[in-house]
Structure formats: C-alpha cells, structure tokens
Amino acid sequence: MLIKAVRRISGDSLARNSLLIMATTVVNGGLGYLYWMLAARCVPASEIGTATALISAATAVSMIANLGAGHMFIQRLPGSAAADWSRIVSGGLIFAAAATAAVATAGAMIVPRVAGNFGFLAGAQGAAALVCAAVAVTLTTLLDNVYVAHRAGHGMLVRNLAVASTKILALFVILAFPVPGVDWAEAVLISWTVPTLLVSALTVVFGPSRLRPGARVWPAGIVAELPHLRTALTGHHLINLTQAGPAALLPVLVTARLGSDANAHFYLAWMTASMLFMVSPAVASALYAERTNAGRAGLQRASVVVLAVVGVPTVVLFAAGDMILALFSAAYAIEGGLLLKILVLAALPDAVTNLAVAHWRSAGEFRLCRRLNAVRAASCLLLAWLFLPSAGVTGAGVAWLIGQTASALLVAAIALRSRSHRKAGLEAPARAHGRDSDENTTASASRSCVPTGSGKTQLTRRIR
Template sequence: MLMTTARRLSGDSLAWNSLLIMATTVGTGGLGYLYWMLAARTVPPDQVGPATALISAATAVSMVANLGAGHMFIQRLPGTDTGSWSRIVGAGLFAGSVATVATAAVTAMVVPALSGNFAFLSGAGATTALIATAVAVTLTTLLDNLYVAHRAGPGMLLRNLAVSGGKIVALAGVLAAGFHGAVAVLLSWTVPALVISLVTIVAALGRLRPGVRARLTGLRAELPHLRAALTGHHLINLTQAGPAALLPVLVTARLGADANAHFYLAWMTASMLFMVSPAVASALYAERTNAAQVTVTRAAVVVAAVVGGPAIALLAGGDLVLGLFSTAYATEGGTLLRFLVLAAIPDAVANLAVAHWRSRGEFRLCRRLNLIRAVTCLVLAWLLLPTHGVTGAGLAWLAGQTAAALLVVAGLDRKAATTGAMANERVPTAYPVGSRSGSKPAASPRPGETR
C-alpha cells in the first residue's frame, strides 16, 4: 500500500512537490517548536521577548527588501541556458541581500525613535544582529524559491532540516559557552541559517543545475528584470506576506516585547497550518511555469487533505500544546491560537486564487486581493490590540483572510453568472477573469513582464 501510494505521488508532480514543500514546513516547524521550547525553558521570558521581537522585525525587513527575486526565479529559470541561469541567480541573491542590509540599517536607526517599545534595536550590537538576521531570512527565502523553481523538493527539505537542526545544536553550544539571554537566542537562530545558506550557494547549486554557479557578472543586464520583479511579483508578495511579517511587529509596538513572546509562540504553532496553502500555491505556480496543466481544484484537494486533521487537533488541544512551553503561554495564547487555526481555511482560498491569477499574468487582481486582506488585517490589529491583547491580532488575521476569501467566492459567482449569460446569448468565447468585456484574451506575459 505504501509503495503504491509513493509511486502514485512520484508520478503526480503537483502533489509530490507540494508534499515535499509541506514536509519542509512540518519538519522545520517541528524542529522550530523544539528549539523554542528549549529557549523558553532556558532563557528568561523578559529576554525571549526582545529576541523574538528582533527576529520578527528582521523577517519584516526581509519581506520588504528581497525585491521579489524568489518568484522571478520560478518564472524565469525553467528552460534557461546555464549562462543565463547563473546570471539570474547571482543577480537575485546579490540584489536581495544588499537591499536587505540597507533596509535593516535604516530600520535600526528610525524605528526606535518612533516607538519606545523598540528601544532594544538601538546600538551597534542590535543593528548588527538585525542586519545579520534579516540577511539570513532573505537568503533562506530566495534559496527555497530556487529549489521550488526546479521542483527539487528533496534538496529544499534537506537544506531546511539542516538549518533547523543546526539551531538546536547551536543553542545548546551557545548556552554551554556561557552566553545567556537574548544573545544566546539570536546567535543560535541566525548563525546556522547564514552558514547553511552560504554552503548552499557555494557547494549545492551545481547539483541543482549541473555546470552552473551563482555569479555577479552581467548584473546590469538583469536590472530590467529586477525592476519588473519589484513592480510585479514583489508587490504581490508584500501585500500577501506583509500581515504575517508585520503582526508580531504591531504586537510589540502596541503591547511590548513580553506580549510578543506569547503571541510569537502561538503564531509559530499555527504556522504549520497556514503555511500549507502558500506551499501548495508555490508548487502550483512552478508547475504552470514548467508548462504543466494543473487545476486549482487539485491544489485545493491537496491543501484540504493536509490541513484538516491537524486543524481539528489544534482546535481541540491547542491549550495543551502551548502548555508545553509554560502555563502562562497557554493562558495568554489559547484563544489566539484557535482564531489563527480557523483562519487557515479562508487563507487557503485566497492563496490559491492568487497563484492561479499569477500564473495567468493577472497581477493586478493579485495585488488588489492581497491589498484588501492586508489593510483589513493590519488596521484591525492596530485597533484591537490595546483592548483585546494578543487575541486581537488573531481576530484581525481571521477577519482579513475571511474578507479576501469572500471576495474570491464573489468573483467566481460573477464569472459563473457572466458565463451563463454568454451561453444563453450563444456568444462563443468566454474571456478570462480580469479581461474587459469584448476584448481578446490576454496573452501570456513574457519573462520579466508584469501587468
């Protein structure tokens, strides 16, 4: 039975690569859970809070600064020659890293002046930590997308397991070396991610695509493509990933670093659910850029099969899970966790819709949908956090995802009604979503082209 299932999965590229991407999420999530459990039990809560807040800020910085190069990899790399491949990858990694360093430096100077709760970012040591952590997140994100572009799930899984396992080993080593507090958390979290990323760039890219390596020659020729990625893919990514990256920052700004520790651990626990649909969406987009005919329905079935059981388990026993950290984490984050779990369903609807539209070059629809859910989530979070505590962030997240899913469903209903009316009128051609009535179907975008 297992062998038959494995053969069927290996013959279904979407399911196989989605499974491997999700295995990466589950594996790293499980090891991350163990890492934070050890950190919560060995580092005082008043030190875990600033560390998680700095990691959250670094994640937000990376999200802003990676320039959309990851999805540019997925769009452009399939079918390219070795010279172009090396130039595209080198330019994307270099530009994303430089932009991350600059954005992190500016953030360390400006944000503490705007909010006293971010005073821990002041000083040369904190600035260095923010820059290093943000670059680690950027490199991890871009390299993951590089593996997705080649539908090389096993390599991505092994690389991420090495990073997550390295963090646990590093935490034990750092504590044994006499480092304690936030420094121990930041060193053990950041250094393994940087080291494994650099090893991947130097030693593993040749295995991913034989005969190539990332290089910095020809950067000028890549500038138009980077600008296109910035205005196309990056704006979609910002509005899609922005709330997830900014919610911990808002929690810190409104409630302080200690409250962020309770929020962050509940968020990390739920992330194993609401990171499934982005994984399947990325696999769906990669399949279509590799000229595979894959339907959204198939992708939705994969998401439902993976999310259903764990979601029910977390709804029933989420308090017990958070209680493994401490009773305080369960008390403060139990209701928050349930709201985050419920949000996984509308989040999946919106993410699969965005992947579908992105594969058809309908970037404006992607940006509009993501902007609505981002604004809804962040505005409500800002308003609800002072009165509802960290639970307000969960309510805001659920509201934003639900609003986006309802818009997707409403759009599908309008499309079905329009198609039915056209059939009744015996109009022979049905135009894709987002096209103007009476216009020709939109052509597929050329590499680097956005709409």
Template sequence: MLRAVGRDSLARNSVLIMASTVGTSGLGYLYWMVAARELPRPAIGTATALISAATVVSMMANLGIGHMFIQRLPEAGAAAWSRIVSAGLLLGCAATAAASIAAALLLPRAVGNFTFLAGADGVVALALTAIALTASMLLDYVFVAHRASQGMLWRNLALAAGKVAALAGLTAAGLASAAAVVLAWTVPSLIVSACTLRWSLSRLRPGWRPTGAGLGDELRHVRGSMTGHHLVNLAQAGPSALLPVLVTAHLGAAENAHFYVAWMTASVLFMVSPAVASALYAERTNANNRSASLPRAALVVLVVIGLPAIVLFLAGGWILGLFSPAYAAAGGLLLKILVLAAIPDAITNLAVAHWRSLGALRRCLRLNLVMAVACLGLTWLWLPAMGIEAAGLAWLIGQSLGAALVAAHTGYARLRRRFTPQNVSAPRPRRPRPRSHPVVPGRFRSPAHSRPRSRRVP
C-alpha cells in the same frame, strides 16, 4: 498511493515543500521549547521582536526576486542561469542590508519598545538576521523553480537542526540572554546558505558558477518584478510579518513572547497553503502543467491541514503548555482563533496563485491590500483593549473578508460566462469584389462599367 504522488508533479512538489515545513516546524518547536525553558520571557520577547523586524525588512527588500526565479530559471542556459541567480542574490541581500540599517536607525526613535535596536550591536544583529532570511528564501525559490523541492527539504532540515544544536550549545555555555536566541537563529542560516551555494546548486544546474557579470542587465528584470510580483508579495505576507511588530509596539516584548509562540504553533497550518500555492505557480510556468489544476491543489491543502487543525483546536492549550503553563494561559484562546483562520487563509492563497499564473496581478494586489488593511487596522485599534487576542481576531476577519471576495468574484465570473452567448459566431469580414478587368500598370484604367455605353443614333 506513493506511486501516484511520485508521478504527479504538483502533488510531489507540494508534499516535499510541506515536508520541509513540517520538519522545520517540528524542530522549531524544539528550538523554542529549549529557549522557553532556559531563558526568561523578556529575553525571548526581545529576540522574537528582533526576528520579526528582520522578517519585515527581508520581506520588503527581497524585490520579488523569488518569483522572477520561477519565471526565468527553468528555460535559462547555464551561463544565463548563473547570471540570474548570482545577480538576484547579490541585489536582494544588498537591498536587505540597506533596509536593515534604515530600520535600525528609525525604529528606536519611533517606537519606545524597540530601544534594543539602538547602537551598533542592534544594527549588526538586525542586518545579519535579515540578510540570512533573504538568502535562505531566495535559495528556496531556486529549488521550487526547478520543481526540485527535495533540495529545499534537506537544506531546511539541516538549517533547523543547526539552530537547535546552536541554541543548546549557547545556553549550556551560560549565555542566557536574547543574544543566544539571535545567534542560534542567524549563524546556522548563513552557514547552510553558503554550503548550498558551494555544493547544492552545482548539482541542481551543472555549470553553475557565481558571477558578477551582467548585473546591470538584470536590473531591468528586477524592476519588472518589483512593480508586479513584489507588490503582491508585500500585500500578501505583510500582515503576518507585521503582527508581532505591532504587538511589541503596543504591549511590549513580554506579551510578544506569548503571541509569538501561539503564532508559531498555528503557522503549521498557515504554511501549507502557501507551499501548495508556490508549487501550483511553479507547475504552470513550466511546460508540463497537466496536473496543475486549482481543484487538485485545494484537495491537497484540505487533506494536509484537516487533522492538524482539529488537533490544534482541541489540544492547543496542552501543546502550548509544553513551553510553560504561562504560555498556555496567555495564548490558548488566541491559538483557537488562528486555527479557525486557516481555512479562509488557504482559499485566498490558492486564489492568488491561480490569478498570478493567469497574469492578473492587479486583481491579486487589490485582494491582498483589502485583507492587509483590514487586519493591520483592526489589530492596531483593538490591541490596547483586547490584548494579544486582538491580533488573532483581526487576522481571522481579514482572511474571511478576502475569502468572501474570492467567492463573490468566482460567482460573478460564472454568471457572466453563463449568460454570455457562446454559439453566436462573429460576422465574417466582407471580401472585396473582384475586378472585371485587370489593371495593367502604366495604362489607362478601364471604367467601372463592364460594357461601353451605347450612343443614341439620331
């Protein structure tokens, strides 16, 4: 079994990406468990609201550079590779910093529950957290582009372990506020990203050197990724990043703490299909893509999420109770709803990866926009009356609607292929008839008749 996985590039990289997800999720449980036991819920709610806002900013400002890495890095030479990575990281982080400042200035004025962002401390905290997320995400895509997801695995495990150690150290030192959560979340991410730039990338691509040359030339490629893959990414990842922000805006930071813990627990399932989808897309952009088939990717997702989904659905309340009884009481029903949404979520993620590899970006965008509008619109309408369960129910409806659209498109495409004649050959083009007499340049052209007309004898 292990040998088969090792030979299958799609399965190997999917497993490595999911191992990174599972490892970081397990350490993430420990991180938030320490936070829940050492800090009051309002402090956790404020910290999770800031992290959620930083996630939205990073998602909007990364410019689709990650998928540009997947498209361009595998075939690039050493000098071009260094230019692409350096320019991508610089442009992505600069755009994230600018968007963070704008968000910190606008959110407190637009939504009363985000007043914690007002002031210089809020601006700096939001900007550093968002930049750390952007740099970490783009570096992950560098490893995925080269189907070297083991580098992503070790990087993320070191990052998650650093977060837990930093939070334990800060709380032991007596810092019992939202600042402890934000610092422990952000500082290890910046350190691990710096170490990746210094040591890991040179092993992945010998000859790698940070450079600022060619930045203007890369802007053309970044503009192309913005109008293509980035719009698809925004519509796809936007709802999951915006849901905690909407919960905070409507219900406050304390309720967002309950929502965020349940959402983080269910994200073990939601991270599997995007990991396999990224591996599928990376395989199809490389030359050797024999194993990169959609049925194989779907099988990998089904095998991985099957047992965890059953466990979370049946024992989710007990798992949330490990944080505290209040989290189990407030988020138990929400967690069951989110587990049910994992199946349609997997269908839509794999469909988008498949269509993206075929170049059907408009189809991907339309599907993601339909799901995003349904999810965010229903969440905004239902939150005041239904509480945090409204976000989970809206997510389930949005993903189910997307899965139904995928099924309808697939059925229509099969019917079209079935009733389209396949054996009717196209008409052959008519060949010009050869002239009976050659045309000699500069001489009188012979008439169309092959024989001269006979004169009538009187």
C-alpha cells in the same frame, strides 16, 4: 494500497512537490518547537520576547526588501541555459541581500525613535543584529524558491533540515557554555542567525551545479538583471508584500503596542498556528511552478491537496492547542490558548485566498492579485492596531480572522462575477446563431498559460 498511493504521488509533480514543500514546513515547525521549547525553558520570557521581536522585525524587513526575486526565479529559471541561470540567480541574491541590508540599517535608525518598545535596536549592536538576521531570512527564502522553480522539493527539504538542526545544536552549545558579555537574547539571536547564514553560504557554493550543470553564483554580468528586478518589483514583489507582509508585521505590531513580554506569548501561539498557514502557500508555490514548467496543474487538484494535509492538524490544534502551548510553560497556554484557536479557524479562508492568488498570478492577473491581497493586509493590520490595546494578544487573532475571511469572501464574489460574465458571453452567440459550439465554448472559456521561450507566461484570456 500504501505502495500504490506512493507511486501515484511520485508521478504527480504538483502533489509531490507540494508535499515536499510542506514536509519542509513540518521539519521547520517540529524542530522549531524543540528550539523554542529549549529556549523558553532556559531563558527568561522578557529575553525571549526581545529575541522574537527582533526576528519578527528582520522577517518584515526581508519581506519589504527582497525585490520579488523569489517568484522571478520560479518564472524565469525553468528551461534557462546555464549562463542565464547563473546571472538570474546571482543578480537576485546579491541585489536582494544588499537591499535587505540597506532597509534593515534604516529601520534600526528610525524604528527605535518612533516605537519605544524597540529600543533594543538602537546602537551599532542592535543594527548589526537586525541586518544579519534580515539578510539571513532573505537568502534562505530566495534559495528555497530556486528549488521550487526546479520542482526539486527534496533539495529544499534537506537544506531546511540542516538549518533547523544546526540552530538547535548552536542554541544547546551557547546555553551550555555561556559566552561572557553576551546576554540571553543575544545568545538566542546568534544561535538562530549564524546557522541560517552558514547553510545558505554552503547552498550557494554547492547547490547550483546540482540544479543546473555548469551554473554557479557569481557577480559577473548581474547588472543586466536590474530591468528584470524592476519588473519583479512592480509585479511579483507587491503581490508577495501584501500577501505575506501582514504575517511578518503582526508580531511587530504586538511588540509595539503591548511590549516584548506579550510578544513572547503571541509568538509561540503564532508559530504553532503557522504550521497550518504554511500549507496553502506551499501548494500555491508548487502550483505556480507547475504552470511555469508547462504542467497542467488545476486549482481543484491543488485545493484537494491543501484540504488533505490541513484537515487532521486543524482538528488536533483546535482541540489540544492549550496542551501543546503548555509544553513551553503554563503561562504560554493561559495567554495564548484562545488566540491559537482563533488562528486555527483562520487557516481555511487564508487557504482560499492564497490558492486564488496563485491561480490568477499564473494567468498574469497581477493587478487583481495586488488588490485582493491589499484588502487582506489592510484589514488584518488596521484591526490589529485597534484591537490590541483592549483585547491583548487575542485581539491580533481576531483581526487576523476577520481580514482572512474578508479576502475569502472577496474571492468568492470575483469568481461568481466572472462566471456570470462568462455565461452571458457564451449565451449571446448561441442565441444569435441558434446553436452552441462545444469547440467555441471551450476555447472562449479556457484560461491557458502558454510557456514562452523566456520562461514567462502568455495569457490567452484575461478576466476583467
């Protein structure tokens, strides 16, 4: 039975790559637990709060500045020649890293002046830490998308396993042998950032030839990629920004409103729940990659994969979340127990929206995706800003749940409206001609993404 199931999964590229992407999430989550457990037991909460706040800020900067290159890779890399592949990947990585460094530098100069709780970013040392961490996030995110584009989830799994393991090793060494003049927050940041940059550099050197023989990352000719990046910026990037931006900004808001100590308690509960939140984006990315590779992956099949994976972890986290947080310390369980339960409840509406966005993105409905994600982002962030002072970190969870639920209800409304319009459009010809044509019905109701030579998709029917 087990062998039969393994064979079935191995023959289903959507399920296989979704599970590999999720396995990457599990590896990052599990080893991340070990990393933060070690840090939480050896480093004061205030120092952990500073480190997590800077990492959250770096993630937000990366989200703003990565130019949408990741989904551009998924769209354009399949079927491209080695020379084109090299130019696409090189241009995306180099320009996105440069934009990230520029935005991080600007943020380090501006944010401390408007948010006193981010005073640790002031000065050259704080700016350098933010730039390095943000560039590290951008590179690792884009390189993961290169593997997703080729449906090579195993490569992404190995790469992230190397990153997570090296972080733990680096943290252990730094804690065991403190460096004079380096405080605990800086030590945590170094152990988090340096391994990420190192493994990304090794991936850039050795990865391309494995994915596309004859390809390499090299700056020659990358100026030709600027028009494509501008297109990605107005299409994919705005979708990604409104979709993933709230998750990156929420810890930043907690720090700005409540301080670093509160963010330490929030961040560990958030990291625990993120094991659920990362499942549907993983399946959504695999679904998009399948369709750009001319695969026939359906939304229903993707939904089954999500439910199969998140079902048991959802029950475990909801029932035993307090005990899991207590592994860090009793204070983390007290402050974050209710928050974790609320975040777990939000995983289902979050999955509904993520899969819908992937479906509509593959059909070229970028405007619809942007609007849907904008509702979610605005609801989550605005409500969090309002709730945090009175409800503490739990207020961020309530805001997140309300925003996710609102966007899921909007997805349902759009789907029902589209179905009614489609039904009305099919019934009118039937009344006029006195018969139904199965062939015509199928043609008019289908949504097909036909791969073109450039790796883009052509929409044969658009939902209005």
